[in-house]
Amino acid sequence: MKLAVDQAFDWICVGSGTSGLAAAIFGHDRGLKTLVLEKAAKIGGTTAQGGGLLYVPMNHLMAAAGIADSREEALEYLQFLGARTTPPITKTRSSITSPGRSRISRTRPVCVSASAR
Secondary structure, three states, X not given: OOOOOOOOOOEEXXXXXXXXXXXXHHHHHOOOOEEEEOOOOOOOHHHHHOOOOOOOOOOHHHHHOOXXXXXXHHHHHHHXXXXXXXXXXXXXXXXXXXXXXXXXXXXXXXXXXXXXX
């Protein structure tokens, strides 16, 4: 889609992966004129290559299923996943929360379930 130069947006999300689309939903739900920018030919980012699976630590579904998880375990797992490509994750750089994911699963027609790693 080509955009006219004179169009204005309140909320611009760069990338159409999980985070970009979640941010777009929040902007839209707050009444903001929202735009999602994606450089690839298809939406989804790396999430589209992951079979639709997401790792959302400390979420409400895990708690309801009796699956224990902690901030420390989440940071350890994320460090393990990115050990070869990213600098160490520090507590000051990481804010691991899942209220946004919980809200999306309650307000959007998506299928979510809990499973242990």
